[in-house]
Amino acid sequence: MKYQIPKGTFDILPYGADEPWKLSALWQYVEQIVRQTAIDYGYREIRTPMYERSELFDRGVGETSDIVMKEMFTFEDKGGRLISLRPEGTSSVMRAFVENNLAQLGPVHKFFYIAPMFRYERPQSGRYRQHHQFGVEALGVAGPAQDAEVIDLLCETYRRLGLQNLTVELNSVGDLESRQSFRDALQAFLRPYFNELSEDSQSRFEKNPLRILDSKDPKDRDILKQAPSILHSLSEKALEHFNELKRLLDSCRIPYRVNDRIVRGLDYYNKTVFEVTANVLGAQNALGGGGRYDGLIATFGGPDLPGVGFGTGIERILQTMIAQSVPLPKEPAPLVYWLPLGDEARRTCFTLATECRHRKIFAEIDLQAKKIQTGLQNATRLNAQICVIVGSEELAKGTAQIKHLESRRQEEIPLDQLIDYFVAINQKQAERI
Numbered sequence: 001m002k003y004q005i006p007k008g009t010f011d012i013l014p015y016g017a018d019e020p021w022k023l024s025a026l027w028q029y030v031e032q033i034v035r036q037t038a039i040d041y042g043y044r045e046i047r048t049p050m051y052e053r054s055e056l057f058d059r060g061v062g063e064t065s066d067i068v069m070k071e072m073f074t075f076e077d078k079g080g081r082l083i084s085l086r087p088e089g090t091s092s093v094m095r096a097f098v099e100n101n102l103a104q105l106g107p108v109h110k111f112f113y114i115a116p117m118f119r120y121e122r123p124q125s126g127r128y129r130q131h132h133q134f135g136v137e138a139l140g141v142a143g144p145a146q147d148a149e150v151i152d153l154l155c156e157t158y159r160r161l162g163l164q165n166l167t168v169e170l171n172s173v174g175d176l177e178s179r180q181s182f183r184d185a186l187q188a189f190l191r192p193y194f195n196e197l198s199e200d201s202q203s204r205f206e207k208n209p210l211r212i213l214d215s216k217d218p219k220d221r222d223i224l225k226q227a228p229s230i231l232h233s234l235s236e237k238a239l240e241h242f243n244e245l246k247r248l249l250d251s252c253r254i255p256y257r258v259n260d261r262i263v264r265g266l267d268y269y270n271k272t273v274f275e276v277t278a279n280v281l282g283a284q285n286a287l288g289g290g291g292r293y294d295g296l297i298a299t300f301g302g303p304d305l306p307g308v309g310f311g312t313g314i315e316r317i318l319q320t321m322i323a324q325s326v327p328l329p330k331e332p333a334p335l336v337y338w339l340p341l342g343d344e345a346r347r348t349c350f351t352l353a354t355e356c357r358h359r360k361i362f363a364e365i366d367l368q369a370k371k372i373q374t375g376l377q378n379a380t381r382l383n384a385q386i387c388v389i390v391g392s393e394e395l396a397k398g399t400a401q402i403k404h405l406e407s408r409r410q411e412e413i414p415l416d417q418l419i420d421y422f423v424a425i426n427q428k429q430a431e432r433i
């Protein structure tokens with residue numbers, strides 16, 4: 001029997017990946033940068049289980065959302081409980097926040113996570129059944145400065161990663177009052193066209209008409225051209241929040257474009273919503289998105305604290321970096337490649353290689369070397385700087401042949417001086433960085 005990876009998933013490999021964004025060194029690099037950026041903005045890491053009781057997402061993401069209706073990996077556990085692999089991070093973070101009574105520990109809480117998410121979607125380029133998100137959630141501040149901080153953090157993360165030509169699209173879906181009045185206006189506008197709408201949009205007409213706004217169906221989009229704008233239905237408070245957010249973004253020189261068609265696919269949003277798109281991503285062009293979700297914590301039985309956050313897909317970040325030819329970090333390479341020939345030499349080199357490693361020198365050893373030529377090829381393939389060759393002749397003399405692989409320079413050094421020699425090189429190179 002031949003085993004195959006499940007549809008819509010992929011392996012992240014150290015080498016040999018069929019596409020460069022699946023190389024683990026790149027994932028480590030991106031994870032390191034997003035983590036540091038979040039820390040620099042005062043966010044702390046939170047880790048929650050990969051699965052939750054399904055009702056959490058029904059409540060949080062919303063029963064009428066596509067995610068809950070069509071895309072959750074849901075199963076019954078042996079105890080008869082309905083469990084879902086998490087499709088997104090916000091609901092889980094809110095659950096953890098409430099369950100652990102973190103609200104008692106201060107007025108403001110800022111979390112980040114880097115974690116896999118699961119959505120049973122039709123796989124295509126940029127869309128997977130297991131994807132990974134870097135996300136943040138800022139709880140406790142109702143004012144628009146918190147929204148601006150979150151948006152700036154997202155943009156700064158992309159900037160530090162070297163991404164270019166991104167567009168921040170900004171909208172407000174208002175508070176409950178604004179949405180109620182917009183819902184009526186939108187339904188009134190769409191009613192005469194009902195029979196011309198796509199099947200999906202028809203089914204959303206009663207339950208969730210706002211979602212019709214981001215329909216991808218060309219006929220729907222044509223009809224929607226004349227649709228009213230949610231920005232005209234904003235309550236005075238929601239409008240003031242939106243205007244102040246725009247002022248703050250302007251003053252920080254964060255470019256954005258107001259797009260009143262952005263409604264997002266999760267039901268918990270109110271007031272601010274935003275999406276960042278990359279022109280190189282094709283149909284799945286959303287690099288990241290988020291918004292405000294005041295009231296969500298209270299829905300989960302916690303205190304009535306406001307919140308705002310974002311999630312950004314790591315796959316799409318890497319694909320954008322590669323499409324934009326962003327300079328990528330070089331993989332770390334061994335300083336020393338030990339190449340012992342024969343059992344006795346292997347014993348000696350193994351001890352010395354171990355000593356190197358204990359001194360924090362990146363050292364590799366060829367434990368089954370037979371021929372110098374193959375050993376040298378392996379060392380070159382790994383981009384090692386120096387190859388140490390020890391055969392019976394060298395052992396008899398108590399020395400090693402040192403080959404500098406780039407310059408091809410060769411020298412003979414006594415075995416008992418080797419460690420000091422490598423420690424000195426390692427130190428010099430560390431100082432240069």
Ligand code: HAM
Binds near residue numbers: 132133290313
């Ligand atoms: P979302 O827009 O559903 O938001 O997902 C965030 C990002 O995850 C997307 O912009 C995209 O880059 C990536 N993504 C989503 N689905 C897939 C997929 N199937 N394959 C590859 N990448 C994908 C949320 O999940 C919210 N929890 C964000 C948030 C946090 N809002 C407030 N706080």
